[in-house]
Amino acid sequence: MNLKTLTLPKCLAIAALLFAAFQTGKASAQTTTDNPHMGIIPAPASVTKNTGSYTFSQLTLIKADNPKDKAVLWLKDYLQSNRHLNNKISKFNSKLKPAKSAGLILTAKGADKLPKEGYKLTITNHNITIVGKDAGLFYGIQTLLQLFPVETSGSYKLPCAVIEDSPRFGYRGMMLDVSRHFFSIAEVKKVIELIASYKLNTFHWHLVDGQGWRIEIKKYPKLTQVGAFRQQTMFGSNRDWPDSLSYGGFYTQDQIKEVVKFAADRYINVIPEIEMPAHSEAALRAYPELKCDTVAGQPPPRDINNLYCPTEQTFTFLEDVLTEVMALFPSKYIHIGGDEAGKEPWKQSAFCQALMKEKGLKDEKELQSYFIQRIEKFINSKGRSIIGWDEILEGGLAPNATVMSWQGEEGGINAARQHHNVIMTPQTTGNYFDHYQSGSPQEPVSFGRYATLQETYNYDPVSKQLTPDEQKYVIGTQGNLWTEYVPTVAKLQYQIFPRVFALSEVAWSQPKNKDYTNFSEVRLAKHFAKLDAMNYNYRVPTALTTIDTMVVGPHFVYTLTSVVPGAKIYYTLNGRDPLDTDLQYDSPLTFAIPQNEKRELRTRVITPSGRRSIATRTLMYNKAPLPAGSYTANKQGIKYKLAKNTFTSPDQLSYVAFTDSATVAKIDAEPLKKDNPNFGVVYDGYLNILADGTYNFTLASYAASQLFIDGVQLTESEYALPLAKGFHQIRIKYIYNAPPPATGRYRPRVAPLKVYVTAPGTFEKKELNAADLYN
Ligand code: ACM
Secondary structure, eight states: OOGGGGOOOOOTHHHHHHHHHHHTTOOSSOOGGGSTTTTOSSOOSEEEEEEEEEEEETTOOEEESOTTSHHHHHHHHHHHHHHOOOOOEEEOOTTSOGGGSOEEEEEOTTGGGSOTTOEEEEEOSSEEEEEEOTHHHHHHHHHHHHHSOSSOOSEEEEEEEEEEEOOSOSEEEEEEEOSSSOOOHHHHHHHHHHHHHTTOOEEEEEOEETTEEOBOOTTOTHHHHTTTEESOSSOTTOSSOOOOOOEEOOBOHHHHHHHHHHHHTTTOEEEEEEEESSSOHHHHHHOGGGSOOOOTTSOOOTTTTTOOOOOHHHHHHHHHHHHHHHHHOOOSEEEEEOOOOOOHHHHHOHHHHHHHHHHTOOSHHHHHHHHHHHHHHHHHHTTOEEEEEGGGGTTOOOTTOEEEEOSSSHHHHHHHHTTOOEEEOOTTTTOBTTEESSSOTTSOSOEEEEOOHHHHHHOOSSOTTSOHHHHTTEEEEEEEEOOTTOOSHHHHHHHHTTHHHHHHHHHHSOGGGOOHHHIIIIIHHHHHHHHHHTTOOOOOOOSSSOSEEEEESSEEEEOOOOSSTTOEEEEESSSSOOOTTSEEOOSOEEEEOOTTOEEEEEEEEEOTTOOBOOOEEEEEEOOOOBOOOOOOOOOBSEEEEEEOSOOSOGGGGGSOOOOEEEEESSOOOHHHHHHOSEEEEEEEEEEEEOSSEEEEEEESOTTTEEEEETTEEEOSSOOEEEEOSEEEEEEEEEEEEOOOOOBTTBOOOOOOOOEEEEOTTOOOEEEOOGGGEEO
């Protein structure tokens, strides 16, 4: 994880944009009626707004084809629990035309013409009709309820409209890892309740992983007696100190059944995941006899405690486990993991090598494929199908497997080309909700890269690389919440909200109905208000879209807005992050900055329930351009000096003796890595600036490199410099230490030496052009 390599490009032009926003007088409080989707998330397929309204109250009669239908029962319970309404529900006379009847009509009459899971909601002055069958009826009800105001009152005025809607994808999923941190049945139900109301239809329950086995298996009681507990609250690459406290928990089979029913009542299918052959430390702590044989007198191989040995005993164990699992989960799909299996124990096991010979398997990848195919055969024999992470492609795909593409989109593309069904959930496209939500160091500690709301929103699961025929194999998409860094419900909610709203729109809405500006600046308002009212945690969007910015110039105007209804915006000019004791924003802020002086504006949003956004920081600097130097040699290339030592900071390069030096055509430290495991290098030369203006400089890693222009150090927070046309001195310091080997998703990254420049008047961050370097 290297947050610093991922800082957003920062542009002077942002000031101009903000100024433009001020000129257009953006309103800070939005209403749900000023947008084409009526505030509904996910955006419906078609909305026709009409004049007039219908007032829903206790007096509204509800008539349903079947008052005992689960969608109707769900509505009854919702109205009682959340709206204090106890409406009478009677049987709808199907001989009547729905339009003739008063009240709220819930009927399947006419639903045969609708697409699968589709509905038609009609609100007139006279009545409300939802035409839909099964899930379609449930989704029509969800849409209707989104039109209710957030506040509870005796009656609800609903605008007249016709909404026709159906999903883009049949698989719309959310995964929750309950192994790394455990969440109770009540907490899991809360997640299910919420995703159902945003029209997701699959809850992928990651019940098993190295850090805890969470499902009771009667035949193997030690799986939970031993495997469900660990002597550590946090673990792995978490930055917390180890506490050595017992931590864990598991679900009894009765509890699992309760969750499966709760989900089914909301048209959510629960897919259990039982990881194999790796991510199995918890099971192997309970049943170490399922590990591989090792060579006497030698240290055991890496992953020995993590990987099942493909013995008959292991297959019997897994088939027994899966038999109990399949009895609890009616899901057609059973997820068998398959990811990140380090094969060293199989390489070193005499048993595995003999098995490979016997079965004609040429390497351990084929052995993994043999493993998965055997399990698939067993699961298929019970009338079910397997899903596996994209590593199940390696060594040959099991004949009927569905692939969950996570490492990127390649696995999914590859599987679709082999005519296998695919669920797209890449860690590279905003589908990993354990990732940070911005590049700010103020974000709570999380995993890996960052995935903004916009990235999640803009993802299209159907790759353009696929032909129309291949595209049909993409059955849907999913968001994944891994919980290494999610020890609490508050953090769980923070990580998924609002990204799960974006996911729901990706999974449900047609691309032509998607519009990020409308989604993020208008429609989210009501959904944040709902979360706020329910006292759910969520990531509060900041008042400025660019979180950490530097701008150069004498005059700036900022208009601040929050999409969260009723939120207040606080700001400071004293370099401290704002609190609710600071200045409260109420009208545009104007800055006139004296020559060579800086001003720093920080802002923070605080919602009615007291939730705070991270603080934004905008540094304004009124600096005159640095004059060009008197360099005239006109020799292309740049000089470097090399020191072959281990360094911990580029600062140390000011105090060392260099052993090598040379002139090279471009700044590229990669060739130096071939011969040197650890080194430091300093580049010196001139940069030819082609036009007067403010240039933004960024580095791939501020921990490993430093950049100086005319002796001024450019940093992560002060990276913009006005430069006159002509030659300017450039100096770069870089240190490198060879990384430890990669393990699965934990891939140590060493940022290469990269210097990026954003030229005046552009947004594009480009790598420094070698042709502009001189010495
Ligand atoms: C995964 O993220 N290892 C599927």
